[in-house]
Amino acid sequence: MAYTLGIDIGTYETKGVLVDTNGVIHAQAARGHKMLVPQPGWAEHRPEEDWWGDFVFVAKALLADSGVDPSEIKAVACSAIGPCMLPVDENGAPLMNGVLYGVDGRAEAEVRELTDRIGEDTIIARCGNALTSQSVGPKILWLKRHRPDLFARTAHILTSTSFLVQRLTGEVVIDHYTAANFSPLYDVATQTWIDDLADDIVPLDKLPRLLWSNEVAGTITPAAAAETGLAVGTPVTAGTIDAAAEAFSVGVDQPGDMMMMYGSTIFIILRAQTQVADPRIWYAPWLFEGEHASMAGLATSGTLTHWFRDQLAPDLDPATAFPKLAEEAATSPPGANGLLMLPYFSGERTPIHDVNAKGAIFGLNLTHTRGDMYRALIEGIAHGTRHVTDTFAELGQSPARLLAVGGGTKNALWLQATSDITGIDQIVCEKTTGASYGDAFMAALAVGLVERADINQWNPVQQTITAHPTDTYDRAHALFRKLYEQTKDIAADLGAL
Missing domain, CATH: 3.30.420.40 (ATPase, nucleotide binding domain)
Incomplete structure (x- = not known):
């Protein structure tokens, strides 16, 4: 062998x-x-x-x-x-x-x-x-x-x-x-x-x-x-x-295939038919000569969940904190009882490219719980993700299929909220091992042990997350975009203090 x-x-x-x-x-x-x-x-x-x-x-x-x-x-x-x-x-x-x-x-x-x-x-x-x-x-x-x-x-x-x-x-x-x-x-x-x-x-x-x-x-x-x-x-x-290795690990190989990586950051790669030049997203040659990719990424995603656990849930066992927080968030309805979170805790990358952007939890009142805030955090990341997928759509680059990968795919609340807010179904493959698995396949490809199409046998589809868009989320997304626009100057001034 x-x-x-x-x-x-x-x-x-x-x-x-x-x-x-x-x-x-x-x-x-x-x-x-x-x-x-x-x-x-x-x-x-x-x-x-x-x-x-x-x-x-x-x-x-x-x-x-x-x-x-x-x-x-x-x-x-x-x-x-x-x-x-x-x-x-x-x-x-x-x-x-x-x-x-x-x-x-x-x-x-x-x-x-x-x-x-x-x-x-x-x-x-x-x-x-x-x-x-x-x-x-x-x-x-x-x-x-x-x-x-x-x-x-x-x-x-x-x-x-x-x-x-x-x-x-x-x-x-x-x-x-x-x-x-x-x-x-x-x-x-x-x-x-x-x-x-x-x-x-x-x-x-x-x-x-x-x-x-x-x-x-x-x-x-x-x-x-x-x-x-x-x-x-x-x-x-x-x-x-x-x-890129993570994208290849789940079969992003044909034009129109898009990967959404749930990790420390959200990172998106679209295997594009041609070069797409727009200041809001990134371009690179794909892994193989003559092919193209368009990319986007949030600055903080999984990193935010770690911050929340460490700062707002110190009473929970770190080993089981995330499932417990997900249980608490599940008691909060879509829209997190009127809370919005801007996930810009380390500035933001695409599509706003604003290093001075700041994180915020907006709409708090005395009835809100930790579960509401954790749901708002998850939804805030998903709103940031929708801002990216909407940008791709404006450029005529909506995905033919979207494949989810990374540690965050174990968080069912995060996956479903992302599909519901973006309105895009997501495919999850059998193995969510990630980039190292893609590396192993690329190594085999480089020395002639496999063909490119073999990745579909290496890592077949396991499930599909079906999107259920709602008016609540559409309205919340409009407010999310408006909240950033109306506070970005304050955020920049805060950074100068």
């Missing part, structure tokens, strides 16, 4: 699977870590401990639990949160913590400056995306300006996945899907690095070599084998961002 191994680094947890060529999972392993918030608006990981350390731990656990000989593992693929920004020296050693994706808004000034200098229309035309907190280019410029000593020592700018691949193979590479988030340094038409829009950010030779996600980047080095237990010479793919 041949096996492949997939490992994914998430915002709060690393997960891995060991899978055979029929898609059967022979071992699973996980390890938690923290997102560091050194100051408001910043978000970081420790690359040695949280990325490489977790990879080593999970890889060893998968080998130990499965009893599989490392030589039987025919390929390895990894994914990770992204896009991140990590400067490394000539030996590949990190020079600072990894700066995370759009939840980190430290480069707001650089985003504004570059947009003003280059022009938003030009950036979208060349790069496919407006500059936002999700863009890596402004964060590199932030590094150059605010940490000049580190920038002077920087040999390469990596992201989370490319850091893992470099540790495993010695190769400095990045997949095109991830690279498209490096605006204004990536041209979507030529699919190459560029510096003609802004030649003062970083020399292009400091950026990784571009590959497609189904390409092999290199093989396990003796040093990596000694640390991980994997066999020397095992092929390693270029990898990708976790959300």
Whole structure:
């Protein structure tokens, strides 16, 4: 029997699977870590401990639990949160913590400056995306300006996945899907690095070599084998961002397929027929040459449920708190007895791209319960999600089918509220393992063990969540949109205090 191994680094947890060529999972392993918030608006990981350390731990656990000989593992693929920004020296050693994706808004000034200098229309035309907190280019410029000593020592700018691949193979590479988030340094038409829009950010030779996600980047080095237990010479793919691997894990492969990932954030990927250029959403080449994807994401989703549990339900056992909170929320009717929550606890990404947006629980009175507030939180995330799906619809990009994935799919209240508020049915596949399962499939694909269509046999459909739209939710959504518009200036002023 041949096996492949997939490992994914998430915002709060690393997960891995060991899978055979029929898609059967022979071992699973996980390890938690923290997102560091050194100051408001910043978000970081420790690359040695949280990325490489977790990879080593999970890889060893998968080998130990499965009893599989490392030589039987025919390929390895990894994914990770992204896009991140990590400067490394000539030996590949990190020079600072990894700066995370759009939840980190430290480069707001650089985003504004570059947009003003280059022009938003030009950036979208060349790069496919407006500059936002999700863009890596402004964060590199932030590094150059605010940490000049580190920038002077920087040999390469990596992201989370490319850091893992470099540790495993010695190769400095990045997949095109991830690279498209490096605006204004990536041209979507030529699919190459560029510096003609802004030649003062970083020399292009400091950026990784571009590959497609189904390409092999290199093989396990003796040093990596000694640390991980994997066999020397095992092929390693270029990898990708976790959300893309998660989408592929549930069969997002045809134009019109959309993934909704319920994780620390809501992340949405539409396998698009053509490039869609609009400042409210993101674009990237898909995992394979000649294909396209449109993306969107909220800044805080599952993260909010953790915040609520820790701050407003300290009396509950953390191990059983979420089911208990869901029971309490189920006693509250749709609309949460007149409560609205803005879920912008770390600013917001799509479609408003507002790093100054703030969270709010609005409409409280003395009759409201914790269950009402938890329901309002779930519905607030769902309203934020509808804002995104409505934006896709305005662009003529409504999904042909929507596939839900991620840990949040275990929360029936969240799933149903999302379908009811967006008005879209959701498909849940048999395995909600997520990105690591998609990684294992991509590893098998890269070395010719499977065909793309085999993912439907690996992970068949299990259930469909049917939408039941209501007038209550339509009215609440209009108020949700109005609440943000009428308070965004106050939120921005609060941030300046």
